[in-house]
Amino acid sequence: MDGARALMRTLVESGITTLFTNPGTTELHLVEAAEATPGLRSVLALFEGVASGAADGYGRIAGRPAATLVHLGPGQGNAWANFHNARRARTPIVSLIGDHATYHKRFDPPLESDIAAVARALDSAVRTPRIAEQVSSCAASAVADAASAPGRISTVIMPADVSWSPTETMAAPMPPTPARIVPGERIERIAALAGRDAQTVLLLGGPACREEGLRAASRIAAATGMPVFTETSPARLEHGAGLPDFPRLGFYPEQAGAQLKGASHVLLAGVHEPVVIGFAYLGQPSSPVPADAVMVTLAAPDEDVARALTDLAAIVAPGTAATVAAAARPAMPSGPLTLQSWPQVLGALLPEDAIIVDESISSGQGVPAATAGAPRHDLLALTGTAMGMGLPLAAGAAIAAPDRPVILLDGDGSAMYTISALWTHAREHLNITTIILKNSSYGILREEWEHLREPGQNELHDSPLINLGGAPLDFTGLARSMGVPAAHADTSEELAEHLTRAVD
Numbered sequence: 001m002d003g004a005r006a007l008m009r010t011l012v013e014s015g016i017t018t019l020f021t022n023p024g025t026t027e028l029h030l031v032e033a034a035e036a037t038p039g040l041r042s043v044l045a046l047f048e049g050v051a052s053g054a055a056d057g058y059g060r061i062a063g064r065p066a067a068t069l070v071h072l073g074p075g076q077g078n079a080w081a082n083f084h085n086a087r088r089a090r091t092p093i094v095s096l097i098g099d100h101a102t103y104h105k106r107f108d109p110p111l112e113s114d115i116a117a118v119a120r121a122l123d124s125a126v127r128t129p130r131i132a133e134q135v136s137s138c139a140a141s142a143v144a145d146a147a148s149a150p151g152r153i154s155t156v157i158m159p160a161d162v163s164w165s166p167t168e169t170m171a172a173p174m175p176p177t178p179a180r181i182v183p184g185e186r187i188e189r190i191a192a193l194a195g196r197d198a199q200t201v202l203l204l205g206g207p208a209c210r211e212e213g214l215r216a217a218s219r220i221a222a223a224t225g226m227p228v229f230t231e232t233s234p235a236r237l238e239h240g241a242g243l244p245d246f247p248r249l250g251f252y253p254e255q256a257g258a259q260l261k262g263a264s265h266v267l268l269a270g271v272h273e274p275v276v277i278g279f280a281y282l283g284q285p286s287s288p289v290p291a292d293a294v295m296v297t298l299a300a301p302d303e304d305v306a307r308a309l310t311d312l313a314a315i316v317a318p319g320t321a322a323t324v325a326a327a328a329r330p331a332m333p334s335g336p337l338t339l340q341s342w343p344q345v346l347g348a349l350l351p352e353d354a355i356i357v358d359e360s361i362s363s364g365q366g367v368p369a370a371t372a373g374a375p376r377h378d379l380l381a382l383t384g385t386a387m388g389m390g391l392p393l394a395a396g397a398a399i400a401a402p403d404r405p406v407i408l409l410d411g412d413g414s415a416m417y418t419i420s421a422l423w424t425h426a427r428e429h430l431n432i433t434t435i436i437l438k439n440s441s442y443g444i445l446r447e448e449w450e451h452l453r454e455p456g457q458n459e460l461h462d463s464p465l466i467n468l469g470g471a472p473l474d475f476t477g478l479a480r481s482m483g484v485p486a487a488h489a490d491t492s493e494e495l496a497e498h499l500t501r502a503v504d
Contacts, residue, residue: 001166001167002132002163002165003029003163007139008040010139011094012037016143018040018041020050020069021034021042021070022045022078023071024072025071027098043424049079049081049417049418052080053388053391053395053418054066054399058396060236064092065143065146070098071111072112072113073115076095082389085382089236089384092152092154093146094146094153094155094156095124097115099128099160115157119153125145129159133169134169135169136170142156148177149178149303178304179305180302181307182299182307187308190296190312191315191316199264199265200264200266201260202217202221202229203266204231206271210236212306213270215243215244216310219321222322222323227263230246232248232250234383237381238376238377241324241325241326241376244323245324260288260293263289263290266289266295267296268300269308272301273289281451282454329347331344332344332345332348332496333492334491336491337492342366343370345492349499350377351405353375353377353405354377355378355397356408358409361411362439380397390410391422392418392421395430395432398428398432407432407433410437411439411444412437412440422434426483427483435495438473442468446460476488
């Protein structure tokens with residue numbers, strides 16, 4: 001056995017079953033080891049950003065880490081944007097990065113870079129075995145670290161000579177650290193606050209956006225009158241008929257500010273202090289929380305937020321039932337597709353137990369309302385707002401839950417960042433229906449400019465740096481060239497026909 005095989009065997013024994021990769025020369029021993037390791041599914045991506053995004057989607061749905069394998073520092077750089085999104089989602093991932101042989105690095109070869117520094121910028125722990133005997137313990141520690149609450153990226157840098165050197169040393173799997181239990185004293189203090197202050201607002205994030213947390217929050221709201229919002233871009237939100245349906249905190253400062261206006265306390269459940277999700281805007285505050293409001297943490301991201309909400313509900317809402325969305329679908333629209341009609345088609349036809357991956361950006365504001373009464377589903381949002389998440393995230397989600405239909409909603413600009421993921425969708429025979437919303441522009445930048453520009457500054461609607469016209473993008477042709485059936489819709493009737501056929 002060599003270091004590479006010790007690594008892959010330890011990953012599998014520690015619960016890793018899936019590896020997303022775009023490898024290079026320094027990883028070839030790792031590739032051979034992965035292929036030789038029973039119980040490990042290796043998935044090739046044509047771009048490292050697809051591998052990192054797929055691991056994000058896998059971890060959000062499976063609730064346990066996948067591994068990624070990329071080529072040296074430049075491969076790590078190509079994967080970085082979707083690693084960033086995964087970091088914001090607190091997704092567990094074990095990131096394997098090949099490196100030059102230890103004795104070769106001093107010659108400063110062309111692909112040499114500071115891999116560890118870039119990994120640490122993602123708040124990742126970094127382990128670098130220097131001899132093959134250290135590999136297994138580094139791998140076991142990395143899996144436990146990644147899977148510990150609330151979830152993180154954990155990096156193992158594998159020098160090539162460590163991969164090919166012999167070893168018989170194997171470490172036992174290590175247990176992850178579970179979420180901490182919120183002390184009862186804190187919950188009792190917050191219960192007293194909720195009972196006397198009708199201006200408290202409850203903000204949910206992380207696991208609080210799953211069924212247990214949502215139901216407890218709904219009971220609290222029903223008993224106290226407390227307004228409840230979810231974070232703007234939840235990593236995983238359980239949604240649909242039979243579940244409580246709370247509005248998301250607005251994207252822009254005036255939206256979020258209006259939602260929190262008048263709040264004297266903001267109760268944080270699984271989230272940090274809210275911030276305007278986009279950017280700094282002229283004359284607008286960075287935080288939507290009123291300046292005189294007090295922020296109170298019910299449960300931090302590394303604490304058991306669902307249990308904390310349930311314990312709080314037991315005190316302030318005994319015997320109170322949760323309010324849930326009734327089963328209801330929008331009426332099927334007709335005529336040309338609009339920002340209002342296309343989400344209604346989706347809501348009318350959404351299949352049972354679907355996973356919606358939402359990177360629709362400026363085109364998807366109608367999706368939450370249109371799907372509130374549709375069959376229960378999971379929604380995965382763009383947590384870090386780095387474009388190019390959708391296609392890879394859908395791949396990982398589909399591999400994590402092969403028995404569930406995945407519906408990807410993607411903007412045309414966003415899709416082009418990682419369009420090669422369609423090849424992985426086809427090669428792996430994944431149950432994914434991709435809807436690309438083509439407005440031939442970076443529509444979100446048009447919206448942003450309206451919030452940023454001052455009187456007298458030019459419109460940018462027709463700017464060639466925002467408009468995608470001038471060279472047509474044939475998405476149906478691109479999809480077919482990579483083995484994915486495709487069709488074009490201009491009307492609600494056409495979208496309904498194509499969506500029905502695709503899901504079937």
